[in-house]
Amino acid sequence: MKEIINLPVKNVEEEEYHINMGPQHPSTHGVLRLVVSLQGEIVKSLKPHCGYIHRGIEKMCEKDTYPQIIHLTDRMDYLSAHINNHAVCMLVENALEVEVPERVKYIRTIVDELNRIASHQLWWCSFGMDMGGLTCFFYGLRDREKILDIFEESFGSRLLHSYYTPGGLMMDIHPDFQKNVKAFIKYFRKKIKDYDELLTGNIIMQLRTKGVGILSKEDAISYGVTGPSGRASGFACDVRKHHPYGVYDKVVFNEVMGTAGDTFERYMMRMHEMHESMKIIEQLIDNIPPGDYTTKMKAVLKLPAGEYFQRVEAARGELGVYVISDGNKSPYRMKFRSPNFSNLSVLDHVSRGCKIADLVAIGGSLDYVIPDIDR
Amino acid sequence: MNFSIYDFTSFTQWIDKLLYDNLPAFWAVVVEMTIIGLLVLLFYALIGLFLVYAERKVCAFMQNRVGPNRVGPFGFFQTIADLLKLLMKELVYIKNADSLLFNIAPFIVIIASFMAIAAIPFAKGLHAIDFDIGVLYVIAVSSLGVVGILLAGWSSNNKYSLIGAMRSGAQIVSYELSVGLSLVTIIILAGTMQFSAMVEGQANGWFIFKGHIPAFIAFIVFLIASTAETNRGPFDLAEAESELTAGFHTEYSGIKFAFFFLAEYMNMFILASIAATVFLGGWMPFHVGGWEGFNHIMDFIPPFVWYIGKTFFIIWIMMWFKWTFPRLRIDQLLTLEWKYLLPINLVNILIMAFIVLMGWHF
Numbered sequence: 001m002k003e004i005i006n007l008p009v010k011n012v013e014e015e016e017y018h019i020n021m022g023p024q025h026p027s028t029h030g031v032l033r034l035v036v037s038l039q040g041e042i043v044k045s046l047k048p049h050c051g052y053i054h055r056g057i058e059k060m061c062e063k064d065t066y067p068q069i070i071h072l073t074d075r076m077d078y079l080s081a082h083i084n085n086h087a088v089c090m091l092v093e094n095a096l097e098v099e100v101p102e103r104v105k106y107i108r109t110i111v112d113e114l115n116r117i118a119s120h121q122l123w124w125c126s127f128g129m130d131m132g133g134l135t136c137f138f139y140g141l142r143d144r145e146k147i148l149d150i151f152e153e154s155f156g157s158r159l160l161h162s163y164y165t166p167g168g169l170m171m172d173i174h175p176d177f178q179k180n181v182k183a184f185i186k187y188f189r190k191k192i193k194d195y196d197e198l199l200t201g202n203i204i205m206q207l208r209t210k211g212v213g214i215l216s217k218e219d220a221i222s223y224g225v226t227g228p229s230g231r232a233s234g235f236a237c238d239v240r241k242h243h244p245y246g247v248y249d250k251v252v253f254n255e256v257m258g259t260a261g262d263t264f265e266r267y268m269m270r271m272h273e274m275h276e277s278m279k280i281i282e283q284l285i286d287n288i289p290p291g292d293y294t295t296k297m298k299a300v301l302k303l304p305a306g307e308y309f310q311r312v313e314a315a316r317g318e319l320g321v322y323v324i325s326d327g328n329k330s331p332y333r334m335k336f337r338s339p340n341f342s343n344l345s346v347l348d349h350v351s352r353g354c355k356i357a358d359l360v361a362i363g364g365s366l367d368y369v370i371p372d373i374d375r
Numbered sequence: 376m377n378f379s380i381y382d383f384t385s386f387t388q389w390i391d392k393l394l395y396d397n398l399p400a401f402w403a404v405v406v407e408m409t410i411i412g413l414l415v416l417l418f419y420a421l422i423g424l425f426l427v428y429a430e431r432k433v434c435a436f437m438q439n440r441v442g443p444n445r446v447g448p449f450g451f452f453q454t455i456a457d458l459l460k461l462l463m464k465e466l467v468y469i470k471n472a473d474s475l476l477f478n479i480a481p482f483i484v485i486i487a488s489f490m491a492i493a494a495i496p497f498a499k500g501l502h503a504i505d506f507d508i509g510v511l512y513v514i515a516v517s518s519l520g521v522v523g524i525l526l527a528g529w530s531s532n533n534k535y536s537l538i539g540a541m542r543s544g545a546q547i548v549s550y551e552l553s554v555g556l557s558l559v560t561i562i563i564l565a566g567t568m569q570f571s572a573m574v575e576g577q578a579n580g581w582f583i584f585k586g587h588i589p590a591f592i593a594f595i596v597f598l599i600a601s602t603a604e605t606n607r608g609p610f611d612l613a614e615a616e617s618e619l620t621a622g623f624h625t626e627y628s629g630i631k632f633a634f635f636f637l638a639e640y641m642n643m644f645i646l647a648s649i650a651a652t653v654f655l656g657g658w659m660p661f662h663v664g665g666w667e668g669f670n671h672i673m674d675f676i677p678p679f680v681w682y683i684g685k686t687f688f689i690i691w692i693m694m695w696f697k698w699t700f701p702r703l704r705i706d707q708l709l710t711l712e713w714k715y716l717l718p719i720n721l722v723n724i725l726i727m728a729f730i731v732l733m734g735w736h737f
Contacts, residue, residue: 019534027617041538041705130617132608132702138438198699204609205701356538357704360618 015039023052027130027360030370034347034359041355046348050341054374061334066092066166066301069334074160076338077372079119080315082111085164087321090245091310092166095303095325102247103291104168109246110284111151111163112312113277114181117188118147119315120270120277123367127267128199130364131208136199143191150180166301168294181285185278192274200271209264213350213362216261223349224342227317228269229366233261239313251283263358266365302329316340316367340372381677384500411503415492419641426640427454429687430694437698464629469532472626476530481627481634483523488641491517495648496570498658498678509570510562510653514555517604517645520638521547524606524613527635528623539622542705543613546603549712550610553600554646556720560593560727561586561653570652577656580663587735589727594654596716596723598692601646603708605639608697612705643693644686651685658682 022033031052037044057076061069066088073084086108093100121144128136148158154174155163163170174180199205215225220233230237238255240248256272258265303325311320317339324333343366351359394403428443428451435442443450468474494509494516496502506512521544528540564586565573576582583590603610614622624635651657658678662670703711 017534026620041542128701132611132615132617133700134434135438135698138440142439199701202701204703204707207707208701208704355704355706356618357612357615357702 016044021359022049027363028370029126029363029368032344032368032370032373036356036359038356041357043351043354043356043359045352046359048344048347050344050374052374053371055371057375058334058336061331063330065329066303066331069331070165071160071162073336074162075371076336076375077314077316077319077340077369078159079122079369080115081160082108082115082163083312083314084319085162086112086246087310087312087314087319089164089166090312091308091321091323092301092303094310095306095308095323096166096297096301098167098295098297100168100295101291101293102289103293104295105247106284106288107169107173107293108164109248109251110181110281110288112246113280114147114150116315117274117277118144120274121147123270123315123364124195124199127361127364127367130360131199131205133199133202133205136195139191139194139198143188146184146187150177150184153177153180165294165297167297168292172293173288178285178288181281185282188274188278192271195271200267206264208357209262209267209361209365210260211262211264212358213263213354213365214261215346215350219346219349220261223346225317225346226342227314227339228256228273229266229343230317231256232258232265232269234259237318239311239318243311245312247284248280251280253280263361263365270367300329302327303331311337314339316369316372317343336375338372338375340368340370344368344373381674382499387500415489415503419489419492420637422644423637423640424454424458426644426690427457427636429690430640433691433694434698437695458633461633462630466631467626467628469626472532473530476526477626478631480523480527480530481631481638483526484520484638485523485634485641487516487519487523488638488645490519491645492641492648494570495645496574496652496657497682501679502570505569505571507567507569510558510568510573510649513645513649514551514558517642518547518551520642523638524623527627531623531626533626535619535621536623536625539613539615539619539625542615543606543623545705546606546610546612546708549709550600550603553596553712553716553720554604556717556724557593557597557600558649558653560589560720560724563724563727563731564590565653570657573653574657574659577659578662581654581656581659581661583654586727587730589723589730590654592719592723593727594650596720597650597654598689600712600716601650602693602696603712605642605646605693607639607643607693609700609702610708611697611702612708615702617702643690647686647689647693648682650689651682655685655689656681657685 016037016039019036019038020033021036022028023031028034033049033052034046035049036046055075057072060072064072070085070088073088074081076084121140125137125140128140151161152158154177155161155170215233217234220230220235225233225235226237234257236242236255236257241255253276256269256276258269303323305325305327308323308325309320311318318337319339320337322335322337323331326332347363347366351362354362391407394406398406431453432442443453446452446456469477491513493503494506494513496505524543525540528536528543531537561582562568564582565576567573567576577585583594606613614624619625624632627635658681660670660673660676660678660681662673
């Protein structure tokens with residue numbers, strides 16, 4: 001094993017030993033490798049090794065046109081594909097100073113929030129499974145299927161939609177979209193009670209998560225932990241609230257904030273966010289204004305030379321897109337600030353001194369998606 | 376010979392007499408042992424297969440799924456197909472593993488559970504051996520399995536396996552106490568350790584009803600502790616798949632893995648059988664003292680059906696546990712045993728002894 005690990009031996013105490021969690025391991029949710037240094041069952045330190053699913057998306061973007069880049073962003077955080085698309089579309093629209101129709105903004109906001117619910121549902125599945133409750137997995141997937149059905153009906157695909165284009169949408173929503181979304185919200189309001197009964201209120205789950213993996217507000221800010229994980233520590237970082245885009249400035253919703261910063265708080269943040277997302281959708285779904293679903297754009301989009309930055313609130317935190325354009329049809333340099341990479345960086349800090357089982361629970365509550373870390 | 380499904384005693388005695396009449400005493404014993412061994416082995420394999428199927432169906436129903444439904448009627452032959460697959464799979468030999476211990480471990484686990492099943496009364500007159508210390512024997516033998524698990528984890532040359540085995544060792548050593556002490560509570564009430572005498576003692580009411588609240592508490596403690604002792608969820612720390620991939624049997628493949636798998640299910644069956652026998656009357660039908668007509672109707676259901684029904688009811692409860700609760704952490708697991716279950720158990724024994732002394736039980 002020694003030649004695989006390549007760790008400096010000098011700081012390692014004699015009782016410590018290393019295990020490789022991953023690249024193939026049930027709790028890393030993908031091909032992430034954590035070299036964990038253990039003393040008995042206690043985690044002394046850990047070292048994440050990224051890059052097993054690195055596809056060079058940022059480099060590929062330098063050769064692609066802006067409408068093509070949209071399709072690559074789907075493949076980063078594939079669980080919030082719409083929101084990733086939204087970031088690039090808004091960046092191009094702002095750079096070209098195109099005003100998109102109100103209808104587009106409404107639809108984008110609704111679809112983003114649906115995507116956020118779907119993402120949190122899958123997180124709930126896998127978190128339950130990390131805790132050892134396999135039944136959660138099937139409950140969550142059952143309800144996520146309803147959202148994917150709505151997506152499939154309107155956009156023709158279930159996971160990687162590429163529904164947004166610079167200037168608007170690929171196609172108009174399906175005539176049944178509003179009816180189905182309202183039916184889903186009615187259905188899910190009932191089912192989310194099951195989630196609480198099965199996992200949130202469970203004494204074992206509460207014992208295992210409360211007070212485990214505490215992340216202070218200062219650390220959350222200095223590590224750049226955003227999204228529900230950052231807000232659980234009291235870091236007000238919701239882009240939707242502080243830098244509104246879409247029609248988030250027209251709806252009433254709470255920025256769900258926590259104080260404890262432990263695993264249970266991070267869990268509760270996402271449970272609350274699902275309620276908040278449903279509230280946002282309910283306010284918008286009946287008021288989608290009529291009009292065009294896209295604006296007329298030029299055949300070849302060329303951004304004026306300069307630097308551009310756009311951020312959105314993805315399901316796992318703040319997604320930033322940074323572009324340097326030299327006036328050509330593809331960017332000179334493109335950089336994604338992915339929420340998962342920052343969230344992963346804090347894993348070593350919060351899990352020191354915990355047990356292996358806690359490490360798995362903390363990893364589940366940080367909710368990382370590996371393709372977004374590696375890009 | 377008069378054969379009856381309500382009482383196997385005359386049937387087994389007839390076979391015994393037949394053998395001893397026709398064979399020398401030594402060979403009669405040999406033939407008898409062989410027959411019983413084969414029958415128990417057959418029963419063991421069939422119950423194991425059925426339990427795997429039952430678990431898949433039960434967990435499917437709890438998870439909005441259908442479960443196996445393609446091979447045979449209601450997917451009934453799925454486990455047989457799986458067994459054939461496991462039999463034909465390659466046995467992987469691991470470099471730098473302690474091959475002797477590695478190969479012995481699955482056999483220790485399966486022999487321990489196989490030995491325990493010999494002492495369990497399935498119906499009136501239908502058990503392999505009727506020890507006068509049956510309860511003690513079953514507890515002693517079923518706890519041998521942990522040796523196999525520890526050896527498996529130690530010899531696999533895998534850190535996950537080692538962690539799993541150490542957890543399993545700590546867990547079984549702790550929970551063995553609760554299993555034993557909750558049975559002691561009932562032994563005080565029954566006044567015997569012999570399974571057949573225990574069952575006979577429940578002819579006018581099961582011990583769980585006869586022993587007031589202490590018997591009920593002992594039953595609950597036994598359920599929790601036996602779930603822990605069989606390494607099943609929420610106490611499946613030894614093979615916690617989200618932490619340790621598969622725990623102590625990570626490195627095993629083919630039929631050796633199947634042995635561990637089968638032994639886990641059979642341990643569940645054995646502990647459920649003990650719970651059914653000790654607390655719920657074993658093969659004894661449900662009787663209420665004084666209700667002659669009701670008791671007579673209950674007697675029409677064969678004892679074997681009563682036994683299987685009670686055992687599977689308890690197995691179903693264990694499966695329900697597993698598919699509902701998340702897993703405990705190792706320190707919480709040990710806290711539960713040493714700080715809660717053990718003191719409760721000890722106080723419970725005192726109360727039970729007091730009740731029996733004062734003659735307050737039914």
